[in-house]
Amino acid sequence: xxxxxxxxxxxxxxxxxxxxxxxxxxxxxxxxxxxxxxxxxxxxxxxxxxxxxxxxxxxxxxxxxxxxxxxxxxxxxxxxxxxxxxxxxxxxxxxxxxxxxxxxxxxxxxxxxxxxxxxxxxxxxxxxxxxxxxxxxxxxxxxxxxxxxxxxxxxxxxxxxxxxxxxxxxxxxxxxxxxxxxxxxxxxxxxxxxxxxxxxxxxxxxxxxxxxxxxx
Amino acid sequence: xxxxxxxxxxxxxxxxxxxxxxxxxxxxxxxxxxxxxxxxxxxxxxxxxxxxxxxxxxxxxxxxxxxxxxxxxxxxxxxxxxxxxxxxxxxxxxxxxxxxxxxxxxxxxxxxxxxxxxxxxxxxxxxxxxxxxxxxxxxxxxxxxxxxxxxxxxxxxxxxxxxxxxxxxxxxxxxxxxxxxxxxxxxxxxxxxxxxxxxxxxxxxxxxxxxxxxxxxxxxxxxxxxxxxxxxxxxxxxxxxxxxxxxxxxxxxxxxxxxxxx
Amino acid sequence: xxxxxxxxxxxxxxxxxxxxxxxxxxxxxxxxxxxxxxxxxxxxxxxxxxxxxxxxxxxxxxxxxxxxxxxxxxxxxxxxxxxxxxxxxxxxxxxxxxxxxxxxxxxxxxxxxxxxxxxxxxxxxxxxxxxxxxxxxxxxxxxxxxxxxxxxxxxxxxxxxxxxxxxxxxxxxxxxxxxxxxxxxxxxxxxxxxxxxxxxxxxxxxxxxxxxxxxxxxxxx
Numbered sequence: 001x002x003x004x005x006x007x008x009x010x011x012x013x014x015x016x017x018x019x020x021x022x023x024x025x026x027x028x029x030x031x032x033x034x035x036x037x038x039x040x041x042x043x044x045x046x047x048x049x050x051x052x053x054x055x056x057x058x059x060x061x062x063x064x065x066x067x068x069x070x071x072x073x074x075x076x077x078x079x080x081x082x083x084x085x086x087x088x089x090x091x092x093x094x095x096x097x098x099x100x101x102x103x104x105x106x107x108x109x110x111x112x113x114x115x116x117x118x119x120x121x122x123x124x125x126x127x128x129x130x131x132x133x134x135x136x137x138x139x140x141x142x143x144x145x146x147x148x149x150x151x152x153x154x155x156x157x158x159x160x161x162x163x164x165x166x167x168x169x170x171x172x173x174x175x176x177x178x179x180x181x182x183x184x185x186x187x188x189x190x191x192x193x194x195x196x197x198x199x200x201x202x203x204x205x206x207x208x209x210x211x212x213x214x215x216x
Numbered sequence: 217x218x219x220x221x222x223x224x225x226x227x228x229x230x231x232x233x234x235x236x237x238x239x240x241x242x243x244x245x246x247x248x249x250x251x252x253x254x255x256x257x258x259x260x261x262x263x264x265x266x267x268x269x270x271x272x273x274x275x276x277x278x279x280x281x282x283x284x285x286x287x288x289x290x291x292x293x294x295x296x297x298x299x300x301x302x303x304x305x306x307x308x309x310x311x312x313x314x315x316x317x318x319x320x321x322x323x324x325x326x327x328x329x330x331x332x333x334x335x336x337x338x339x340x341x342x343x344x345x346x347x348x349x350x351x352x353x354x355x356x357x358x359x360x361x362x363x364x365x366x367x368x369x370x371x372x373x374x375x376x377x378x379x380x381x382x383x384x385x386x387x388x389x390x391x392x393x394x395x396x397x398x399x400x401x402x403x404x405x406x407x408x409x410x411x412x413x414x415x416x417x418x419x420x421x422x423x424x425x426x427x428x429x430x431x432x433x434x435x436x437x438x439x440x441x442x443x444x445x446x447x448x449x450x451x452x453x454x455x456x457x458x459x460x461x462x463x464x465x466x467x468x469x470x471x472x473x474x475x476x477x478x
Numbered sequence: 479x480x481x482x483x484x485x486x487x488x489x490x491x492x493x494x495x496x497x498x499x500x501x502x503x504x505x506x507x508x509x510x511x512x513x514x515x516x517x518x519x520x521x522x523x524x525x526x527x528x529x530x531x532x533x534x535x536x537x538x539x540x541x542x543x544x545x546x547x548x549x550x551x552x553x554x555x556x557x558x559x560x561x562x563x564x565x566x567x568x569x570x571x572x573x574x575x576x577x578x579x580x581x582x583x584x585x586x587x588x589x590x591x592x593x594x595x596x597x598x599x600x601x602x603x604x605x606x607x608x609x610x611x612x613x614x615x616x617x618x619x620x621x622x623x624x625x626x627x628x629x630x631x632x633x634x635x636x637x638x639x640x641x642x643x644x645x646x647x648x649x650x651x652x653x654x655x656x657x658x659x660x661x662x663x664x665x666x667x668x669x670x671x672x673x674x675x676x677x678x679x680x681x682x683x684x685x686x687x688x689x690x691x692x693x694x695x696x697x698x699x
Contacts, residue, residue: 062632062678063671064639067650071671074663152542159544163643170547183555191543191551198542285602312604323599327617336613337603382599389603 005180006189012176016169017193023086023168024155027093031154034094035101042106053102060099066160068092073164089161093154100150108143109135145209152201156194169193237296238263238393238424239284239315244293246279253279255448256293263392264422268435268456271445272471277428280445281395284426285315298392313341316386317395320402322378324370324385330357331366334385342389349388356384360414376407383414393424400431432476436460444468485662486669489652496652497673503570503638503648508631510574515581522586533582540579546640548572553644569641577634584630588623589615621693628685632678639674649673 006013041053060068072095073088081087112135120134159170173190177183239261246254253276261267269277282288284295286308295302298314325333334353338344344352357366360380370378379399386394396415400408412434419425419438429435435442436456443453444465452465460476463469486493521533540548552575553568563571592615600610639650647655653670657663 058679059671059675063674064636064650066639066642067653067667067670067674070650070654070657071663071667074657075667078664156542156544159546160640162546170544170550173547174550177554183550184558187547187551187555191539191547194543194547195539199538202538202542287598287601309604309606312602317599317602319595319599321593321595323593323595325596325600325614325618327621337600337605340609340613341604385599385603 001185002180002182003185005182006176006185009176009180009186012172013169013189013193016167016172016190017197019167019172020155020158020169021197023089023093023158023161023166024151026090027097027158028151028154030090030094031097032101034098035105038098038102039105039109042102043109056095057099057102060096061103065092065096065157066163068096069160069164085161085164085166088164089158089166093157093161096157097150097154101147104143104146104150105139107146108139111142112138141212141215145205145212148201148208149205152198152205155197237261238265238298239426240294240296241280241284242294244280244283244295245291246276246283246288247291253448254283254290257448257450259443259450261393261424261426263424265440266419266423266425266427266438268439268442269426269428269445270430270432270435270442270471270475271451274447275445276448277445278397281317281397281426281428284395285312285317287317309341313389314391315393315395316389316391317397318379318382318386318399320398322370322375322382322402324378324381326370328369329366330362330368330370330373330381333370333381334388337385338388353384353388356387357381359387359417360384361410374407375403376410379403379407379411380414383411383418387418393426394418396425396427396429398428398430400429430475432460432472444471446471481665482662483665485660486656486665489656489660492652492656493649493669493673496647496649497677499566499647500635500638500649500677503566503573503641503646504631504635506570507573507577507638508634510570511577511581511630511634514574514578515585518578518582519585519589522582523589537579537582540576541583545572545576545637546643548576549640549644565641565644565646569638569644569646573634573637573641577630577637580633581627581630584623584626585619588619591622592618624685624689624693628682628689631685632682635678635681636674 038053038057041049042057044050044053069088069092072092073083073085076083076088076091116134116138120130125133158168161168162171162174165171169190173186177186180186237260239259241257241259244254244257245252255276257276257280259267269280271277279288283290284297284302286302290303297311300307300311300314302308302311324330325336328336331350331353334356335346335349338349338352339346354363354366357363360383362377362380362384365373365377365381370381373381382399399415400411403411408431412431415425415427415434416438427435427439439456441453442456442459444451444459444463444467446467452459452463452468459468460472463472518533518536521529522537524530524533549569549572552563552572553565556562556568596614597610600614605613638648641648642651642654645651649670653666656666660666
């Protein structure tokens with residue numbers, strides 16, 4: 001095993017980590033906004049809004065992320081948008097995340113027992129009050145584990161941007177392998193890097209889950 | 217005198233126990249971590265005898281039952297059931313075919329019909345062919361008063377009905393003795409009677425039973441002996457009349473007063 | 479905007495081949511994942527510490543690294559150890575390993591949720607450990623895990639698209655080939671989007687219906 005080659009390329013690896021985290025962070029932030037909006041749209045009583053949200057969510061959850069990535073990368077130019085890889089990656093990951101986050105939020109809201117909503121409304125609380133004092137505090141805790149769990153998967157999914165040539169950790173890894181012909185060492189290190197990012201977060205999710213279970 | 221088909225050679229002391237002892241416990245100790253739950257319990261139950269164990273929760277009654285059929289392993293002492301030593305891993309399955317247990321939470325198998333719940337163990341453990349097992353199971357279900365429910369699933373039955381199925385399931389193995397662990401405690405009051413009726417019938421038919429219960433009227437009617445346990449040891453025992461009207465130990469008196477006040 | 483659908487119809491056979499390969503990969507990978515999940519869950523609950531550690535390591539490593547990386551490892555790194563597979567098989571192996579880690583946790587939760595009281599009752603009736611697993615635990619575990627199982631099937635189908643990166647001509651790969659020849663992006667991707675959607679939505683709907691048949695409500699846990 002020749003670790004020297006890997007060590008020599010460490011700047012590329014470190015850059016890869018930052019690029020990955022950067023892309024993930026942007027997608028998570030934008031995706032959460034989109035997801036929240038879509039979840040709210042799903043609660044709307046206007047059929048058009050509700051159905052549009054359902055369609056968006058169903059489409060992006062029922063088709064592969066990689067396909068969405070290519071579709072946007074090749075398709076955006078038709079909309080007159082000058083596409084660069086970063087934009088395509090961000091847009092695709094954002095829309096993808098939004099759909100999943102919308103579902104997670106919706107499940108969380110629904111998990112707050114209907115009886116409680118009935119009780120609150122019988123007491124005369126308005127809809128915003130109901131949301132603020134009864135639903136969101138409880139739903140918030142329940143959504144946290146699956147939400148953070150999904151954020152972890154976004155970090156991993158940034159690796160798909162590799163296929164459209166976007167630079168992140170996996171792409172940098174491949175170019176190091178092309179140069180040094182040492183796939184095993186490089187993949188080991190890269191695997192460790194991803195693991196080092198994701199595993200602590202996974203443990204946190206497990207702890208959050210235990211806390212949620214304790215309150216039920 | 218000693219079972220010729222015993223799976224394990226029994227110690228020489230066995231020769232000293234009286235003929236007809238179905239269940240024999242000698243100086244049984246059991247701890248869970250630092251908690252010493254059973255402190256030197258000794259008990260002999262003759263064939264056909266009905267022993268009722270009473271005591272506060274935490275006194276070790278349930279643990280005692282669970283040691284008799286090997287669900288818990290004892291730390292010290294000896295338990296012999298129908299000539300077999302409980303504790304010998306090879307004898308364990310055989311022990312469990314000789315003594316049946318009914319639980320507070322019924323523990324029926326929800327994915328099987330009532331009939332299959334009862335017939336499964338005779339088929340799998342005793343090797344009975346399906347028609348025979350199912351026929352005998354159906355008979356048992358008639359005996360506990362559930363003839364029309366053979367094709368139902370546990371989720372469709374009331375608590376009392378489920379518990380009666382559980383009794384039939386344990387009886388299907390043809391045990392020589394039965395252990396009842398607070399089997400009516402999880403039932404709504406109006407369903408308790410139907411279960412106690414079945415248990416009374418079993419006692420009248422000569423089944424050897426150890427019953428942990430809070431149902432004092434039942435104990436008074438059916439028990440041959442009542443034993444009061446406290447903090448892992450036997451405090452006092454005697455006939456039901458003796459125990460209920462004139463308990464000797466102050467702890468027994470306190471416990472009975474609390475229980476009978478309800 | 480006028481769409482030129484002939485660009486798609488001309489390559490129908492390519493799309494067909496891609497679709498069949500996607501289905502094949504999904505079936506093979508998921509079967510492997512199912513078996514791995516069952517074995518893994520049992521290993522995690524084993525009394526032997528080495529078994530538990532190996533299973534736990536497998537689960538954590540495969541769930542905390544990207545699937546794409548795992549595919550590359552199987553296809554590009556394993557040959558150095560003498561394990562050379564063609565790209566389809568390599569992809570199936572990687573996908574099975576990946577989904578298998580998630581299936582392990584699904585099975586584990588399913589088995590754990592079966593009340594210990596039932597296992598005690600079965601033991602009290604004299605059933606052996608194997609008999610208890612086969613007749614009491616496993617049938618109920620399957621029922622418990624059925625909803626997340628359907629989700630895992632969907633994930634496998636979607637995951638098969640990653641094999642494009644190692645030049646497997648499954649559905650997405652075929653779409654890219656057609657796109658590179660005709661440059662009619664919208665048409666071809668719209669069609670492939672529709673096909674994937676029908677695949678995932680159809681499969682989960684069918685499995686839901688099947689579930690209602692297999693697990694009648696009266697026997698619901």
